[in-house]
Amino acid sequence: xxxAVPGKILExxxxxxGRCAKVDFGGVSCQVQLDFVPEAQTGDYVLVHVGFAISxxxxxxxxxxxxxxxxxxxxxPEGGTx
Amino acid sequence: MKYLDxxxxxxxxxxLAERIRRRVxxxxxxxxxxxxxxxxxxxxxxxxxxxxxxxxxxxxxCPVCVTPLEIVDRAIEIAGxxxxxxxxxxxxxxVPGSRSDLFRVKAAGADVRIAYSPMEAVRxxxxxxxxxxxxxxxxxxxxxxxxxxxxxxxxREGLENFSVLVSHMLVPPAMxxxxxxxxxxxxxxxxxxxxxxxxxxxxxxxxxxxxRVPIVVGGFEPVDLLESIAMLVDQLEDGRxxxxxxxxxxxxxxxxxxxxRIMEEVFEVTDRQxxxxxxxxxxxxxxxxxxxxxxxxxxxxxxxxxAAEPPECIAARVMQGLKxxxxxxxxxxxxxxxxxxxxxxVSSEGACAAYYAYRRHTAPEVPA
Numbered sequence: 001x002x003x004a005v006p007g008k009i010l011e012x013x014x015x016x017x018g019r020c021a022k023v024d025f026g027g028v029s030c031q032v033q034l035d036f037v038p039e040a041q042t043g044d045y046v047l048v049h050v051g052f053a054i055s056x057x058x059x060x061x062x063x064x065x066x067x068x069x070x071x072x073x074x075x076x077p078e079g080g081t082x
Numbered sequence: 083m084k085y086l087d088x089x090x091x092x093x094x095x096x097x098l099a100e101r102i103r104r105r106v107x108x109x110x111x112x113x114x115x116x117x118x119x120x121x122x123x124x125x126x127x128x129x130x131x132x133x134x135x136x137x138x139x140x141x142x143x144c145p146v147c148v149t150p151l152e153i154v155d156r157a158i159e160i161a162g163x164x165x166x167x168x169x170x171x172x173x174x175x176x177v178p179g180s181r182s183d184l185f186r187v188k189a190a191g192a193d194v195r196i197a198y199s200p201m202e203a204v205r206x207x208x209x210x211x212x213x214x215x216x217x218x219x220x221x222x223x224x225x226x227x228x229x230x231x232x233x234x235x236x237x238r239e240g241l242e243n244f245s246v247l248v249s250h251m252l253v254p255p256a257m258x259x260x261x262x263x264x265x266x267x268x269x270x271x272x273x274x275x276x277x278x279x280x281x282x283x284x285x286x287x288x289x290x291x292x293x294r295v296p297i298v299v300g301g302f303e304p305v306d307l308l309e310s311i312a313m314l315v316d317q318l319e320d321g322r323x324x325x326x327x328x329x330x331x332x333x334x335x336x337x338x339x340x341x342x343r344i345m346e347e348v349f350e351v352t353d354r355q356x357x358x359x360x361x362x363x364x365x366x367x368x369x370x371x372x373x374x375x376x377x378x379x380x381x382x383x384x385x386x387x388x389a390a391e392p393p394e395c396i397a398a399r400v401m402q403g404l405k406x407x408x409x410x411x412x413x414x415x416x417x418x419x420x421x422x423x424x425x426x427x428v429s430s431e432g433a434c435a436a437y438y439a440y441r442r443h444t445a446p447e448v449p450a
Contacts, residue, residue: 002116002221002274002276002431003430004224004279006084006085006332008084017235026083033201035340035341035344036280036340038340045085047276047279047332049224049225050171050198050199050200050228051199051200051228052199052227054338054341055279055280055332055333057331057332058332058334061330062085062331065330065331069098069305070094072098073097
């Protein structure tokens with residue numbers, strides 16, 4: 001139920017019911033409502049749940065935390081082999 | 083896909099598991115709250131990757147599993163009424179009620195439809211003005227804003243044929259119930275990242291301070307979960323207890339203000355019954371007075387249907403971290419996805435379903 005998937009906003013439209021976006025999920029695109037993330041713009045990644053974007057991916061935060069993870073993997077005593 | 087694939091990297095997962103192994107000195111019991119997290123853990127075999135000191139127990143964060151039997155019975159009763167179009171998230175259809183389930187009602191001729199979004203139910207109501215349309219509004223804080231939007235939209239459009247059967251649950255009261263229990267074994271929590279993307283994590287800071295329990299807001303991919311476990315093990319081994327946010331790419335301290343605003347407008351906090359667990363005070367939502375015209379329980383007089391849980395199902399104890407699915411004598415024998423005794427065996431977030439899909443062929447494990 002709380003399953004939610006990140007996708008990229010391809011374009012936004014203003015409809016009577018609210019602001020909507022066409023969001024791409026790795027080749028499949030869906031119409032998504034942007035009521036809960038009014039700041040989201042074309043090119044942003046948003047987390048989508050039951051037809052609504054519920055959060056916008058903070059790209060700088062994602063890069064920073066992922067960088068720390070990569071660093072950890074490289075610092076493994078045995079070397080980085082999987 | 084970006085923001086998914088990199089968090090499924092086997093090298094990163096192994097590096098985190100190694101870090102946990104180096105850090106851990108004694109046994110710890112950790113609970114992942116969300117059933118989506120449980121499924122990632124089982125699908126990716128994370129218990130096998132972790133040192134034996136770490137025991138993961140599966141929390142109550144499966145809305146389908148905690149929706150009380152009597153609400154399922156009320157859904158079945160309403161769906162069977164002549165002319166009704168009953169719209170539900172797909173997960174609820176196989177959930178056993180006292181005597182039937184929504185799939186069987188549908189097979190018997192009722193108009194039961196599956197929707198991906200609550201706005202689809204509103205659209206169905208708009209397109210069928212002469213038929214009553216009832217939407218089964220279940221879920222935690224992640225789903226409540228979307229369901230609230232559907233109710234408000236129906237009100238704005240004056241769709242008098244639309245109503246909702248509400249069974250909304252809140253996560254923090256359930257965690258408080260687990261922590262207060264004398265039988266509690268849980269020493270640290272992975273908080274549900276998607277609930278927190280809406281709600282923020284202030285409520286979890288309060289819980290962490292009140293019970294001196296480490297809590298990490300965690301994501302849903304294997305690397306997210308291993309990093310959350312590493313952060314919790316660091317806190318436990320250091321003797322610290324605080325709130326940390328592993329899922330910072332999607333969760334902020336305050337969450338989404340517009341989402342919380344619409345929830346506040348449409349719903350108010352109420353006591354709720356949790357399937358098998360019992361009543362938990364102030365643990366859910368009901369419609370506010372201004373929206374009672376959309377309350378299916380009132381419209382159909384279904385609020386009086388009561389039901390008792392079959393005693394054989396131990397899912398409620400599984401969801402409190404007291405038992406594992408394989409401890410149940412009925413697991414994979416009298417209780418299977420084809421013939422479930424409880425909701426946990428059929429939900430895509432149920433712990434029993436996860437163990438059945440991924441662990442059924444290994445020996446049942448006995449908690450240390």
